[in-house]
Amino acid sequence: MARLGKKFDQGEVIFRQGEKGDCMFVIQQGQVEATSEAGGKEVRLRTMGPNEFFGEMALFEKVARTATIRAIEPTHLLTIDKRNLLEGIHEDPSLAFRILQTMSHRIRDLTERLAKYEETSSTP
Numbered sequence: 001m002a003r004l005g006k007k008f009d010q011g012e013v014i015f016r017q018g019e020k021g022d023c024m025f026v027i028q029q030g031q032v033e034a035t036s037e038a039g040g041k042e043v044r045l046r047t048m049g050p051n052e053f054f055g056e057m058a059l060f061e062k063v064a065r066t067a068t069i070r071a072i073e074p075t076h077l078l079t080i081d082k083r084n085l086l087e088g089i090h091e092d093p094s095l096a097f098r099i100l101q102t103m104s105h106r107i108r109d110l111t112e113r114l115a116k117y118e119e120t121s122s123t124p
Contacts, residue, residue, distance in 0.1 A: 005078055008071040017068045021058030023079045027051065030075025034067040045110070047072065056099060059085055 005028065008014055015021060017037055027050050034045040034054060045067055048054060054069055059082045080088070089096045 005076055008075045008077065010071055010073050012071050014069040014071060014075075014077070015055070015065050017066060018064045021055055021065050023081045024053055024055040024059055024085065025069075025077040025079055026053045028076045028078055030077075031072050032069050032075055033072050034069050036067045046106075053099070053102070056103065 006025075008030070014025065014032065017035075027048055029050060031047055031049045032054070033047045035042050036045055037043070054067075055065070057063070057066060059080075
């Protein structure tokens with residue numbers, strides 16, 4: 001699977017919420033944080049490190065990025081476009097399962113966090 005690497009300095013924004021995307025990223029080295037803005041407030045969604053990926057939704061849906069991703073230390077990323085992802089899945093079908101497993105975990109985590117937020121905000 002052909003990939004193109006990119007380096008980002010600490011604090012550098014990799015992409016912003018609302019931007020259009022056409023690739024996903026795999027963290028080779030370093031660490032990033034995902035944040036989302038809602039109601040004028042920035043919420044930290046998660047931090048990610050080596051071998052984790054992000055931005056995959058851009059390959060499945062043609063919608064704007066749902067979060068801002070920023071390097072929180074010097075970071076090296078591999079970029080993967082849709083064609084390369086499909087080639088990788090063809091070579092190793094378990095790759096698709098691992099991506100879906102990660103996406104499912106993220107949805108479950110955000111759902112649990114939202115439920116806790118709703119509990120605390122509705123308490124008098």
